[in-house]
Amino acid sequence: MSALSEKDKAFVWHPFTQARTALTPIPVVKAEGVWLYAEDGKRYLDANSSWWTVIHGHGNAYLAKQVHEQFLKLDHVIFAGVTHPKAVELSERIIDLLGGNFKKVFFSDNGSTAVEVALKMVYQYWFNLGHPKKRFLAIEGAYHGDTFGAMSVGQRGNFNQPFEHLFFEVDFVKFPNQANQHNVLAEMEKLFATGEFAGFIFEPLVQGAAGMRTYDAAWLNEALKLARKNRVLTIADEVMTGFYRTGTLFAIHQLEQEPDIICLSKGLTGGVLPLGLTVATQQIYDVFLADETVKALLHGHSFTGNALACAAACASLDLLNNPDAKHAVETISKMHAAFVKAQKNNPVFKDVRSCGTILAVELNTGTESSYFTEIRDRAYAFFLERGFLIRPLGNIVFVNPPYCISETELKSLYRVILDFAATLKN
């Protein structure tokens, strides 16, 4: 074990990691484009964009320059009672890009806090109106983050069991598929008719942590219509899907109906600095306007509106605006779709699916898909040995690479997945 790894073992507590059984964390000392370089010189292709964030790849010179220039002007400033040009620029651009009724941007630090803020906006909206409502609706398999509110609206299970008694009241409808779509809508209608629901939160088109599970835009349109009809506020959690992951700038751009609130993070800054945004309609914002301070959204964080993160986000939007980025997204999406077509009938896969730049294969284990399957560890080690950092979600192997990946690199990813699949045939 290297000196760096020894010290890591001595001092660091890693996320989502059982230190007793996990492999020694890879000591990464450098990164460039899609590649991560370990201390021993070995390189790894960052197939999941470092927790789905670094959409332009690592070490992007333009992002670095913009952040550096911002640092020289203004690094960080309290965001209550103060504003600054990059926060205003970012807000204006995001509102413009989202279109529709979105009018106000609230800043926080990451995906979980963007969701937390959205949940608080919804509860306080009803509170301020004098009709407090307790219940929320979410979809089975949901993941919205690891803070308490975000956990409350997430799938219950091993990840949050110790805290479950502290969660607020959430009903979960079944994940919509071809067979049950109508029943799920009927169930929603019944629940909403109680008048007790404050809001409905969902990951549009793809449930990420559940295993990159895709569902129909048409179903979501109907669900949003039902919510609107019953005066239930809707939150689109685009923390994972935003910024071209699903092929369009935002997944909600594939819908006819518009949610009331949208949460953004991950790719927002090109994945290089932490930042979360919760964007709301004017109608929601107006309910917080009053002579009494207590009607305001009394929420904030030390780093709310951090100027360096805002500069990174503006620079990332510049890069996304470049035709090269759109071309890259199209190329990846097309190559993924071709892989799906070619592998659809491969018996090793229970399912093969793609949505924009996300590709997932569900390995046939003969049992229910699960996060806690030994095949996950075997696959992870197999990929690492061959120089690919791919973190499967249980028996679901997926890739959502930085958009700067080359066609050759993408093909090498497909190859290594097929190589691993081939080991399962024996």
Ligand SMILES: Cc1ncc(COP(=O)(O)O)c(C=O)c1O
């Ligand atoms: C849809 C969704 N929402 C929220 C989060 C939480 O984001 P963060 O890890 O930045 O807190 C995630 C993280 O994976 C996510 O996929």
